[in-house]
Amino acid sequence: MVDTRFFPGAHKYWHNGKLYDWDSHIVHVMAHVVHYGSSVFEGIRAYDTDAGPAIFRLQDHLKRFEHSAHTLNMKMPYSIEEITDAIKLVMKENRLRNAYVRPNLFYAYGNLGLVPKASPVELTVGCWDWGAYLGEEGLENGVHVLMLPWRRIHHTQIDMHAKLGGIYVQSNIGATFARQHGFDEGVFLNLEGRIAEGPGENIIIVKNGALYTNDVTESILPGITRTTILELAKDLGMETHIQPITVEAFLDADEVFFTGTAAEVTPITRVTDARDRNQRPEEWKTYTIGTGKPGPITRQLAARYADVVRGKIPEYREKWLTFVYKDAEEARQYLKDVDVERVTKF
Numbered sequence: 001m002v003d004t005r006f007f008p009g010a011h012k013y014w015h016n017g018k019l020y021d022w023d024s025h026i027v028h029v030m031a032h033v034v035h036y037g038s039s040v041f042e043g044i045r046a047y048d049t050d051a052g053p054a055i056f057r058l059q060d061h062l063k064r065f066e067h068s069a070h071t072l073n074m075k076m077p078y079s080i081e082e083i084t085d086a087i088k089l090v091m092k093e094n095r096l097r098n099a100y101v102r103p104n105l106f107y108a109y110g111n112l113g114l115v116p117k118a119s120p121v122e123l124t125v126g127c128w129d130w131g132a133y134l135g136e137e138g139l140e141n142g143v144h145v146l147m148l149p150w151r152r153i154h155h156t157q158i159d160m161h162a163k164l165g166g167i168y169v170q171s172n173i174g175a176t177f178a179r180q181h182g183f184d185e186g187v188f189l190n191l192e193g194r195i196a197e198g199p200g201e202n203i204i205i206v207k208n209g210a211l212y213t214n215d216v217t218e219s220i221l222p223g224i225t226r227t228t229i230l231e232l233a234k235d236l237g238m239e240t241h242i243q244p245i246t247v248e249a250f251l252d253a254d255e256v257f258f259t260g261t262a263a264e265v266t267p268i269t270r271v272t273d274a275r276d277r278n279q280r281p282e283e284w285k286t287y288t289i290g291t292g293k294p295g296p297i298t299r300q301l302a303a304r305y306a307d308v309v310r311g312k313i314p315e316y317r318e319k320w321l322t323f324v325y326k327d328a329e330e331a332r333q334y335l336k337d338v339d340v341e342r343v344t345k346f
């Protein structure tokens with residue numbers, strides 16, 4: 001049996017057109033991806049609505065998936081429609097109401113030269129009920145982040161619009177370093193010394209009622225949640241600006257928050273500065289953002305986002321939600337008696 005503590009509700013996954021028990025392992029240890037991180041993936045969420053679970057901005061995620069595959073010279077073995085159907089099928093098979101959905105395309109077993117000329121491209125889809133990425137407590141009361149001593153990989157080095165598996169090793173190192181020192185999450189600066197992003201999150205700051213965030217030219221993955229929040233903010237009449245964020249502007253902001261599919265809208269309320277590699281942790285300085293509590297604009301946008309993803313606001317429901325079941329009745333039939341425990345922090 002594999003340990004499913006961190007995958008609540010996961011019973012089946014999909015691999016190249018078939019469903020498998022979560023317990024079965026079918027990737028060879030000599031698969032190209034295991035050695036070189038030659039994969040592309042998406043992180044997508046589905047939320048329960050009055051018509052059953054709906055996947056948020058699925059088509060935008062799959063467009064990015066296709067772009068990522070292209071970046072790694074992969075031929076997509078399945079069409080967007082087929083992947084959409086596979087995701088719905090896995091959601092149904094696992095009888096999930098809320099889910100994190102993870103499609104992954106990778107170079108499988110064939111050869112181990114750097115050019116995967118004999119390694120086929122394979123697709124898996126898994127989903128499980130993943131609670132708040134930075135914890136319910138962080139979502140509600142804000143997180144304490146560490147400005148990391150390593151600079152984010154630069155946008156001139158790789159196409160940062162793509163979610164490439166191997167690139168995430170830097171996120172892994174940064175996120176682990178922050179947690180090992182007792183922080184909730186890390187923040188990378190870019191090579192220019194300005195704010196880039198979190199290991200799996202974008203950053204938005206609020207000053208005098210306006211929102212400011214950076215873009216790909218500041219070495220970030222331009223996230224789908226980030227554009228969602230910018231659009232919601234504009235629709236609420238807020239001013240938004242895309243421009244570089246200096247460390248000074250970040251520390252001096254009225255409010256700061258992370259955006260991401262996993263992290264949703266998570267307030268950042270404290271920042272510790274570990275930029276200088278020569279400093280020992282006792283020498284790191286800590287700063288409070290604004291009042292030290294999640295601010296009113298962060299709260300307003302987080303609440304709006306929570307409503308939008310759950311289909312409570314008609315104009316966005318049409319535009320951004322893909323329903324897993326035909327209608328509320330079909331969802332009710334499939335999902336009666338389902339109650340899945342959630343993990344709250346990874």
Ligand SMILES: Cc1ncc(COP(=O)(O)O)c(C=O)c1O
Binds near residue numbers: 202223224261
């Ligand atoms: C490095 C990085 N930045 C930002 C994001 C946020 O992107 P999105 O809002 O599309 O999930 C993610 C998550 O996908 C990420 O991995």
